[in-house]
Amino acid sequence: MTRIEKLFSNKQKDICNIYFTAGFPSLNDTEKIILTLEKAGADMVEIGMPYSDPLADGETIQQSGSVALKNGMTLQVLFEQIESVRQKSQIPLVMMGYFNQVMQYGEEAFFKKCKEVGIDGLILPDLPAAIYEADYQQLMKDNNLNNIFLITPQTPDERIVYLDNLSSGFVYMVADASVTGKQKDISNNQITYFERIEKMNLSNPRLIGFGIADHQSFSTACAHANGAIIGSAFIRALEKSGNIEATIYDFIGMIKNEKVGV
Amino acid sequence: MLEANLDQKKYDVDEQGFYGEFGGAFIPEMLYPNVEHLRKQYLEIMYEPEFQKEFRALLKDYVGRPSPLYFAKKLSAHYNTKIYLKREDLNHTGAHKINNTIGQILLAKRLGKHRIIAETGAGQHGVATATVCALAGLECIVFMGEVDIERQAPNVARMKMLGAKVVPAKSGSRTLKDATNEAIRDWINHPNDTHYIIGSVVGPHPYPDMVARFQSVISEEMKWQLKEQTGNENPDTIIACVGGGSNAAGAFYHYLENEKVKLVAVEASGLGNDTGKSAATSVLGSKGVLHGSRTLLMQTEDGQVEEPYSISAGLDYPGIGPMHAHLIRSGRAKVFGSTDEEALHAARFLAKMEGIIPALESAHAFAVLEKMKFEKDEVVVVNLSGRGDKDLATYIDFFKLNG
Numbered sequence: 001m002t003r004i005e006k007l008f009s010n011k012q013k014d015i016c017n018i019y020f021t022a023g024f025p026s027l028n029d030t031e032k033i034i035l036t037l038e039k040a041g042a043d044m045v046e047i048g049m050p051y052s053d054p055l056a057d058g059e060t061i062q063q064s065g066s067v068a069l070k071n072g073m074t075l076q077v078l079f080e081q082i083e084s085v086r087q088k089s090q091i092p093l094v095m096m097g098y099f100n101q102v103m104q105y106g107e108e109a110f111f112k113k114c115k116e117v118g119i120d121g122l123i124l125p126d127l128p129a130a131i132y133e134a135d136y137q138q139l140m141k142d143n144n145l146n147n148i149f150l151i152t153p154q155t156p157d158e159r160i161v162y163l164d165n166l167s168s169g170f171v172y173m174v175a176d177a178s179v180t181g182k183q184k185d186i187s188n189n190q191i192t193y194f195e196r197i198e199k200m201n202l203s204n205p206r207l208i209g210f211g212i213a214d215h216q217s218f219s220t221a222c223a224h225a226n227g228a229i230i231g232s233a234f235i236r237a238l239e240k241s242g243n244i245e246a247t248i249y250d251f252i253g254m255i256k257n258e259k260v261g262v
Numbered sequence: 263m264l265e266a267n268l269d270q271k272k273y274d275v276d277e278q279g280f281y282g283e284f285g286g287a288f289i290p291e292m293l294y295p296n297v298e299h300l301r302k303q304y305l306e307i308m309y310e311p312e313f314q315k316e317f318r319a320l321l322k323d324y325v326g327r328p329s330p331l332y333f334a335k336k337l338s339a340h341y342n343t344k345i346y347l348k349r350e351d352l353n354h355t356g357a358h359k360i361n362n363t364i365g366q367i368l369l370a371k372r373l374g375k376h377r378i379i380a381e382t383g384a385g386q387h388g389v390a391t392a393t394v395c396a397l398a399g400l401e402c403i404v405f406m407g408e409v410d411i412e413r414q415a416p417n418v419a420r421m422k423m424l425g426a427k428v429v430p431a432k433s434g435s436r437t438l439k440d441a442t443n444e445a446i447r448d449w450i451n452h453p454n455d456t457h458y459i460i461g462s463v464v465g466p467h468p469y470p471d472m473v474a475r476f477q478s479v480i481s482e483e484m485k486w487q488l489k490e491q492t493g494n495e496n497p498d499t500i501i502a503c504v505g506g507g508s509n510a511a512g513a514f515y516h517y518l519e520n521e522k523v524k525l526v527a528v529e530a531s532g533l534g535n536d537t538g539k540s541a542a543t544s545v546l547g548s549k550g551v552l553h554g555s556r557t558l559l560m561q562t563e564d565g566q567v568e569e570p571y572s573i574s575a576g577l578d579y580p581g582i583g584p585m586h587a588h589l590i591r592s593g594r595a596k597v598f599g600s601t602d603e604e605a606l607h608a609a610r611f612l613a614k615m616e617g618i619i620p621a622l623e624s625a626h627a628f629a630v631l632e633k634m635k636f637e638k639d640e641v642v643v644v645n646l647s648g649r650g651d652k653d654l655a656t657y658i659d660f661f662k663l664n665g
């Protein structure tokens with residue numbers, strides 16, 4: 001069982017998964033961010049591998065990625081940082097990035113390294129399901145890695161079932177037809193989509209992400225799924241931050257609408 | 263006539279959208295419905311008799327096809343061989359790009375899309391897209407890198423005059439690859455009403471195959487034109503420049519399976535392949551995923567896409583189409599590189615010898631004539647992909663033509 005699967009076997013509601021871009025705001029913030037997120041009450045952390053050409057990402061995550069790359073973030077540095085975090089924390093960790101990075105590292109070597117440093121799952125939005133099934137499913141299993149596919153409001157039902165069957169850990173429900181970081185309220189159309197998926201009784205837990213930015217959108221998402229993923233809003237908070245720890249406590253407190261931390 | 267050729271051939275795309283190990287559709291799920299919709303329909307739509315009729319009529323009456331195949335007598339004498347120029351520069355809007363945009367706009371209408379997006383580097387594809395959108399009465403949004411907007415001002419003005427909205431791509435290196443990223447993001451944000459007209463044989467399947475088929479009119483015409491002029495529909499050698507590779511794909515298309523015809527792909531070597539300022543992807547690149555297809559691309563050890571360099575904005579792209587990656591890696595096509603300077607001199611030489619000012623992109627293909635050895639009665643076709651009007655400022659600067 002991965003740490004992700006353990007988490008969901010203990011807790012099915014209000015899962016709070018926070019995304020951040022590794023290497024942002026500074027190269028060596030990774031450990032501080034993950035450990036503070038855990039203390040502040042995040043249930044899971046999604047680590048973004050900064051990429052030169054992040055197709056599915058809006059401006060906020062693009063910018064944070066450019067800064068991270070300028071700061072000198074590489075996969076090797078990131079793996080070292082994660083290995084060190086793992087000595088101190090058992091929080092489920094998911095890596096999110098683009099398939100080119102994995103290809104260039106060498107797919108098998110990448111999966112092995114993930115296992116070695118204590119990564120629990122991968123989100124590779126541009127890895128085609130059919131190629132995953134043919135070439136990587138077994139390898140990822142062998143390395144105790146969950147693979148998480150995205151579904152969107154436009155994904156046809158039968159494909160949702162197919163992607164759910166191929167996924168493990170959880171299914172990532174993209175909240176809206178958009179890249180990351182669009183700030184707007186959750187619409188009735190989105191609620192209808194959330195409800196449609198709720199009724200499908202998927203085999204995996206569901207987390208809703210893209211556009212979740214505050215307590216209201218977080219609780220709406222949690223009402224229709226096992227929890228939510230927050231990315232751009234967290235990066236925006238870090239951008240303005242003078243003190244990362246204080247920012248993280250405030251941010252998680254704002255999302256959960258409760259006093260957290262110290 | 264164009265025909266839906268569904269027999270599996272050695273250099274053709276397979277059912278899954280691969281050319282050998284290259285190609286496919288490496289796209290985020292958000293794009294899946296649109297790309298899948300296109301994949302299921304493109305062949306059926308393209309080869310409907312009504313579609314073909316409309317497509318052919320526009321190519322003839324609007325674009326001005328067939329484009330001439332011109333025997334370049336003085337150039338031939340100089341290189342001591344037989345050189346024919348396929349005159350895509352004479353097309354409406356000045357390059358081969360319009361063959362593809364005419365096809366895709368007719369397709370977009372049949373798909374029920376009314377909002378058109380495109381990326382552009384030099385602005386040639388942007389102009390060709392803006393043109394067909396005006397023709398079809400559809401909304402047109404062109405993404406263009408901030409850097410390219412500055413260096414290709416006349417084409418920006420042309421697009422605007424044609425009623426298109428030009429949106430600066432401000433991310434990354436602010437050139438063609440980033441304009442492509444922005445167009446893809448826009449498509450993610452507009453999943454229902456929008457068709458993305460990609461300008462080369464790049465992107466997720468079915469784009470490379472679809473664009474190659476629209477451009478294949480080039481080699482289709484070459485066949486009967488050569489037959490008429492030389493008595494043999496097959497040349498010995500075809501030379502074309504490769505940015506993403508659409509003009510080369512069109513010029514090679516009907517000769518791919520005929521291995522007696524030598525195919526020469528010319529990449530931009532910028533200041534030289536060992537200077538760090540080059541766009542010669544097949545030499546400097548390695549396998550990876552770019553803009554939705556598995557292909558060769560220029561990247562760092564850590565898998566970050568590298569910024570290429572070429573004086574020619576149309577060749578300034580860090581990848582090549584998957585079809586070309588396959589042609590080159592399998593040895594079917596031979597690759598040459600031309601530097602900025604070699605291309606500039608080739609442009610001037612063509613102008614002086616034949617009275618034709620080529621686009622800088624096309625000039626890269628001509629520069630190779632200096633490096634290749636030809637037989638006296640060898641038939642060589644150079645695909646003259648575009649005219650040089652857009653590059654006059656560069657020519658003026660380099661050759662000090664205003665002094």
Ligand SMILES: Cc1ncc(COP(=O)(O)O)c(C=O)c1O
Nearest residue numbers: 462505506507508509576623648
């Ligand atoms: C005249 C001309 N030739 C060639 C190219 C390169 O594109 P491709 O390799 O797709 O033919 C361009 C692109 O802008 C162009 O304008």
